[in-house]
Amino acid sequence: MDKNFKQQLMGYLLGNFSCKEIAELVTDYLEGSFSLSQRLRFQMHLGLCLACRNYLHQMKYTVATLHQLPSEAVPAHVKEELMKRFRTWKHEQSLPNPSSDSQL
């Protein structure tokens, strides 16, 4: 079989995407921003390329890992200060409204 033809056929089967292009487009794919034809070409490449499938899964696991990161610890003094401010706010809320008084 002619070498050029083989390369063309392989390129076609890989969706005419190189692995480098797949790596750069993986977020677009996950975000669902592709047209139907782009999506099909992308999936054709994934179907034949284990390395790119691995890369896609690695990106998904990265997202899942980030989503499970523990929250930042908020120091107790920040919370205490906030509770003080909350009580002041609540106290002010319970005071009679000066504008409504003046209407009386």
Place this chain on the structure above:
Amino acid sequence: MSFLVWSWPSNLLFALGVPTLQETMQLDEAGLVRALQRGDERVFAAAMDLYSGSLLRLAMSFVPSRAVAEEVVQETWMGVLEGIGRFEGRSSFKTWLFRILTNRAKTRGTRERRYEPFGLSGTDSEGDDGPSLEDSLFVTEGSGKGHWADPPQGWEPDTPERALLSKECRMAIETAINALPDTQRQVITLRDVEGVSAEEVCNILSISETNQRVLLHRARTKVRGVLDPYVRGGNT
């Protein structure tokens, strides 16, 4: 006929005034807002415990120090109290919190000369040019051009749990996030750490959908690169 039979229990529950799971979840947020509007101290304390860690993480991406970020979180909660009476539930409560924080943090960040709006800063509008991965990771010549030079390995399905069990790996992820340019850090924090939708992130940060995607891709690519040596071959 079977539909009618199966629909009986839910109809009965509805008639008895028992809310469905979905209604309960909606009621929870609506209930939280109503309690805050009433000035319920216990609910305020619980909401503060629940959301302040997320707020602090996002605040740190806008301002230069943790101390200033803590002040921004306090200002955010004061903003919540000022605005809770007008909260109409057009977005989720959490998204509303992030929006208040972002506005306050931008003001503080500008004052502290850290944050600059998009388009004004060379360092903050990063991400629009060049590939996110180095060329050296791919074959550059011959018939294999553009293919992986060192093909990515499979990660185990329990990667997230294993990665976060390792303190060293967790620190490496945190360091990688902190080292990101500000806008990438803000996008990945909101999208991937906090799970906010793309549309809401665009709204909160006032960026376009395309820009959001580019920033997210570059940020994810960097964090993936940091994670890889820790989880490759099942090691953590």
